[in-house]
Amino acid sequence: MITKRIIPCLDVSMGKVVKGVNFINLRDVGDPVQIAEFYNNEGADELVFLDITATYEERKTMIDVVRRTSEKVFIPLTVGGGIKSLEDFKNILRAGADKVSINSAAIKDPELIKRASQKFGRQCVVVAIDGKKREDNLGWNVYINGGRVDTGIDVLEWAKKVEKLGAGEILLTSMDADGTKSGYDINLTEAVCKAVNIPVIASGGCGKIEDFKEVFKKSSVDAALAASIFHFKELTIKEVKDYLKNKGVLIRN
Template sequence: MRNTRIIARLDIKSQKLIKGIQLEGLRIIGDPSFYAEKYYREGIDELIFMDSVASLYGRNNLLEIVKETAKNIFVPLTVGGGIRSLDDANNLFRAGADKVAINTAAIQRPELITEISNKFGKQAIVLSIEAKINKSKNIWEAFIENGREPTGLNAIEWALKGVKLGAGEILLTSIDREGTRRGFDIDLIKSVTDLVPIPVIASGGMGKIDHFLDLMRVASPEGIAIADCFHYSRIKISEIRKEILNNGIKTREVVDL
C-alpha cells in the first residue's frame, strides 16, 4: 500500500490565489507564493497550481510563480491550465514543475496526453477531469474551461481512455462538491478508482476530516487535494495526518510539524 498523499490545491487568477464554490464565484485569498510556502513548512506532501483562467489567454500564466516556488519548496509540484503543446509542458518543467495537468486540451486533442507521456514520461502527465452529474443522461459528465463548458463525455469512460493514452495520474474534481464543504462525491471517486490502474487524486468537497475517512472506507484514492479547508485555516495539515495514521491509513510521517 502506498502512502496517501495530502495535497494543497492552489487555484490562481491574475497572480492571485482564489477560491470559489463549484468553480464559480471566485474570491481572492491572497499571494499564492505565501500560501505555498506556508503549506510546505506545515508538512504538505505536494502542491497543485491551477491557472483558472488560462483558457481565456490560450496559455498558462504561472511560469514566474512556479520558478519562485521551486527555489524554496522541495515537494512535488503539479501545474495545470492552458497547456496545449509539448512546448508549453517543457516550459513548465524547465521552470520547476514535476508534473503537468491537462483537461481542456486533452479533450480537444487527446493525442497530447500520449505526446507528453512519450516525451517526459508517464509520471509527468496528469489527466485533470472536472466532472458534474448529468441527471438526464445518468452519467458524470466531463467539463472543460474550468468547469464552464460541458463536453457530453462520460467522465468515467474518459478516465479509462486517458489511461490508455498514457496518463500517469488522474486529478478528479467533483464540480458538484467543489468548495461546498459537504464531503467528497464518493460514488464518483470509487467509480474511477475501481476502474483505472493509476493513482487518482480526489478533489472537491472536503469540509472536515471525517469526510476523508468516509471516502477512504469505500474508495482508494492515492491522494486528496484540499483548498478551502487549508486556505481558510479550517483544518491543519498535521491534524489530517494524525487522524490518517490513527485510522491505520498509510501516509508520510513528518517530524516537528
C-alpha cells in the same frame, strides 16, 4: 502498501490564489509563493497549482509563479491551466514543476497525452477530469473550460482512454461537490478508481476532517486534495495527518 497523500490545491488567477464555490464567486486568498512555502513547511505531500483563468497573456505570470515557488518548496509540484502543447509542457517543467496537468486540451487533442507521455515520461502527465452527474443520474459527464462546457463524454470512458494514452495520474474533481464542503463525491471517486489502474486524486467538497477519512476508507483513491479548508486555517495538514493515522489510514509522515 502505498501511503495516501494529502495535497493542498492553489487555484491561481492573475498571480493570486483564489477560492470559489462550484467554480464561481472567486475570493482572493493571497500570494501563491508564500502559501506554497507554508504548506511545504506544514508537511504537505505535494502541491497543485491550477491557473483557473489561463489565457495567453497570463502565461508569463504563471511561469514566474512556478519558478519562484520551486525555489521555495521541496515537494512535488503539479501545475495546470492553459497547457495546450508540448512547448507549454516543456516551459512549465523547465520552470520547476514536477508534473503538468491538462484538462480541456486533452479533450480537444487526446494525442497530446500520448506525445507528452512519450517525450517527458508518464509520471509527468496528469489528466484533470471535471465530472458532473448527468440529469438521468446514471453517470457523469466530463466538463471543460473551467466547468462551463459539457462535452457529453462519459467520465469513466474518458478515464480509461487517458490511461491508455499514457496519463500517469488522474486529478478528479466533482463539480457537484466543489466548494460545497459537503464531503468528497465517494460514488464518482470510487467508480473512477475501479475503472483505471493509475493513481487517482480526489478533489471537491472537503469540509471537515472526517471527510478525509471517509474518502480513504470508502474508496481506493490514492490522494485527497483540498483548498479552502487549508487556506482559511480551518485545519492544518498536521491535524489531518495525525487524525488519519489514529483512524488507521496509512499516511506519509
